[in-house]
Amino acid sequence: MSTALAENRPSTLQGARLPKWSPYAIAGGSLAVAIGIGLAAGLHSRVQWGLIAAILFVVGSYVIASRVEGTRQAKDRLATSLVWVAFLLAVVPLVSLVWVTVARGVKVLDVYFLTHSMGVVADTEPGGGIYAAILGSLEQVALATVIAAPIGVLTAVYLVEYGRGNLSRAITFFVDVMTGIPSIVAGLFILSLMLQFDMQPFGFAGSLALAILMMPVVVRSTEEMLKLVPNELREASLALGVPKWRTILKVVLPTSLGGIITGVMLAVARIAGETAPVLLLVWGNPFINANPFEGAQASLPLYIYQQYANSAGSGAAYDRAWAASLTLIAFVMILNLVARGIARWKAPKTGR
Structure with missing residues (x-):
């Protein structure tokens, strides 16, 4: 009691x-x-x-x-x-x-704005759109991803699975340095090469500069994802007599695929808003140019800069700059949502 x-x-x-x-x-x-x-x-x-x-x-x-x-x-x-x-x-x-951005961008953001280009529309006149800028940004970012993603992933695989000695330390050092490199420096590097060969501005030159900025982000994110793969999985595969390259291809990479794709997506979102390299190497074009290997090309960050610079804080160009900014934010947000969805989809399933 x-x-x-x-x-x-x-x-x-x-x-x-x-x-x-x-x-x-x-x-x-x-x-x-x-x-x-x-x-x-x-x-x-x-x-x-x-x-x-x-x-x-x-x-x-x-x-x-x-x-x-x-x-x-x-x-x-x-x-x-x-x-x-x-x-x-x-x-x-x-x-x-x-x-x-939403309050000011929705004023002119409609289907017409997304499906038409500036063409002969002056910056002070209403009308025009960002179709050429969207097309240019998608092509430039896609080409940069095609270049940087494989190189970054393979570099990370080397550093985690094979890297030993001075070469590995040198690569790690340069990746760390490239992580903090200003975007204008990457643009100047590609511009110096263009001047050596007497080349005119074109979209692929901007892609090369964006790839330089994207590579260290991909390397770092992929490297961290590969380190999270348990060593027991590698040892079990090697104990069965599977070669190391096949273990990496069939065990390590599939296990960390969700994180790798997420890192690539975040790297794409990081370069999607870069303006300085595009301003130096691509120059911009009010007309549609679907060929990134010839002639100047438009892009969303450059379009925003040009419209705002010519707007004097008001007018049609001012509204177009905010609408393009809203479009760019939506693009980056969609990329982040896709990255999260892929990471959840590809996450290792644990049995109960």
Whole structure:
């Protein structure tokens, strides 16, 4: 009987705790106080109000928790509040960017805009579209992917499966250096080669520069995916007498295929918005040019730059620049969604 009463008696080791809704109440109070401080101080920027509210939320969470729950739990709530503030600081600009782009881009974004090119339409006149820019971007990015993806994957396979000694360390060093190379440097490198052979701007030159930027991303992502493959799978295949190259082809690569494809897709999304190499090597073309190996060619990032540069902050060119920006964001978003879908589809299935 006494044992049952002892089990039903509330524990005295559990200290006072704030209710679950307390963080929301502290956040709301911090926001209200921040607005009051901003109005009293003559601060009209909502960004300033938000920063004041964030500081008050962090300080308020720690002070209230230390009074009610103790110093140890207050430190935990302090770390949690800092994480939430950092998360909001990262998300708010992104949401604001997407909101502004959608609000301004939908003005002229329609079927006509997507299926027609600028042609003889002047930048100050309404009309025209981005068909030539979409076609040019798709061709240039596709050619860059065809060049960079196989080279990047094979390089990663060498580094993980065969790489030993000075050559492996040298390749790793140069891949690290190329990861942070500015895009304009890749464009200047291809431009110097073009000048040596007296070549005119054309789409494939931009693809070469984009491939240079894409390769280190593919190498790094593929290398990490290959390292995640358990060594037991390799050893089991080798123990059965399967050659190493066949083990890599039939065991290692299929196991990490989802991650490799995801890395390639993310690398494509990284180069899809590059402007500097295209500006140097492709130049842009208001007319449709479906041949990337001859003549100047349009692309979406270059189209956005040109339209905005000629818009003076308003007019038809300004609206076309925002509509093209929305199209480019949608393209990158679709690539990321496809990468996630492929990664989930190709993820190794674990038995129950």
